[in-house]
Amino acid sequence: MNTKNWLIGVVGVALYLTANATGAQGRRMEGDLDVIPVRDDIYLMVMEPAGNVAVLIGEDGALMVDDQFAPMTERLLSAIDELSDRPLRYVLNTHWHGDHTGSNVNLGRMGYTLVAHDNVRSRMSSVQYHMLFRTGTRPHPPEALPVITYGDRMSFHLNGERIDVIHLPVAHTDGDSAVYFREADVLHTGDAFINRGYPLIDVASGGTIKGQIEATNRMLELIGDNTIIIPGHGPLADKRRMTEIRDMLVTARQKVVGLIDQGLDVRAIKAADPLAELNPVWEEGFIKSRAFVNIIYQSETGDWSVPTEDEIKRWDE
Numbered sequence: 001m002n003t004k005n006w007l008i009g010v011v012g013v014a015l016y017l018t019a020n021a022t023g024a025q026g027r028r029m030e031g032d033l034d035v036i037p038v039r040d041d042i043y044l045m046v047m048e049p050a051g052n053v054a055v056l057i058g059e060d061g062a063l064m065v066d067d068q069f070a071p072m073t074e075r076l077l078s079a080i081d082e083l084s085d086r087p088l089r090y091v092l093n094t095h096w097h098g099d100h101t102g103s104n105v106n107l108g109r110m111g112y113t114l115v116a117h118d119n120v121r122s123r124m125s126s127v128q129y130h131m132l133f134r135t136g137t138r139p140h141p142p143e144a145l146p147v148i149t150y151g152d153r154m155s156f157h158l159n160g161e162r163i164d165v166i167h168l169p170v171a172h173t174d175g176d177s178a179v180y181f182r183e184a185d186v187l188h189t190g191d192a193f194i195n196r197g198y199p200l201i202d203v204a205s206g207g208t209i210k211g212q213i214e215a216t217n218r219m220l221e222l223i224g225d226n227t228i229i230i231p232g233h234g235p236l237a238d239k240r241r242m243t244e245i246r247d248m249l250v251t252a253r254q255k256v257v258g259l260i261d262q263g264l265d266v267r268a269i270k271a272a273d274p275l276a277e278l279n280p281v282w283e284e285g286f287i288k289s290r291a292f293v294n295i296i297y298q299s300e301t302g303d304w305s306v307p308t309e310d311e312i313k314r315w316d317e
């Protein structure tokens with residue numbers, strides 16, 4: 001398929017670079033797909049830097065949550081084959097980013113049923129922008145688009161499980177779903193929650209820091225002390241860890257907003273290093289302190305502009 005459809009998003013760009021490099025890094029795509037039992041008939045499938053995939057298996061057939069990058073389609077399908085003699089039936093995307101929807105085009109062509117929030121379909125149908133790299137994504141081919149979409153919430157009833165899919169209206173994007181397997185007490189959060197340092201919040205796709213905090217609070221209300229959390233990226237987590245990350249988001253936002261309220265512009269705010277106290281613990285992922293300050297600034301002030309067509313074309317070359 002067209003590489004541009006899956007090279008998108010922060011980790012998408014990282015994988016695009018490694019997939020196109022020669023030598024050791026070029027073999028990255030041939031790495032192992034780790035299959036980790038979570039609880040009951042739910043499994044986590046991981047191959048970084050793509051988003052975490054969850055699979056529920058059983059007599060009724062399998063449900064997959066997120067589907068990595070296009071080159072991983074066969075690997076995901078054969079992993080499901082090894083777990084179960086029943087076929088894959090539904091593929092749910094937690095949001096539109098390429099590291100969670102990259103296999104859609106292949107799976108759609110094979111006839112699997114793609115499901116997501118309304119805004120996932122509309123964003124995948126039109127040009128999207130990536131502020132961090134000043135680039136964009138072209139509209140996806142029709143086969144890659146979810147064929148069932150929902151507004152506020154929906155449920156699957158499959159394999160003795162009730163799976164609630166809940167729209168988090170403003171978080172990492174404006175089309176995020178939290179996916180709660182009620183019987184197993186397992187929550188897949190998509191990128192509305194990541195367990196790896198500062199999060200990317202996609203302001204061009206309608207995400208805000210305030211919304212990410214509210215979405216995290218909403219998920220905290222939904223779950224209990226025994227819930228296993230599958231984050232969009234990073235290792236499995238629990239309520240205590242999610243609370244810790246929520247507190248970090250609240251602190252980071254307060255620190256940046258304090259400087260915005262003093263009238264500082266984004267350069268001065270970055271120079272003041274407002275997250276200095278948090279960095280030793282939290283600057284561990286792809287999003288560095290300055291980038292996170294920028295994200296908070298943009299989402300609080302609305303002071304940002306989408307990449308120009310020229311900037312996007314440079315990425316097409």
Ligand SMILES: [Zn+2]
Pocket residue numbers: 009095097172191
């Ligand atoms: Zn994402």
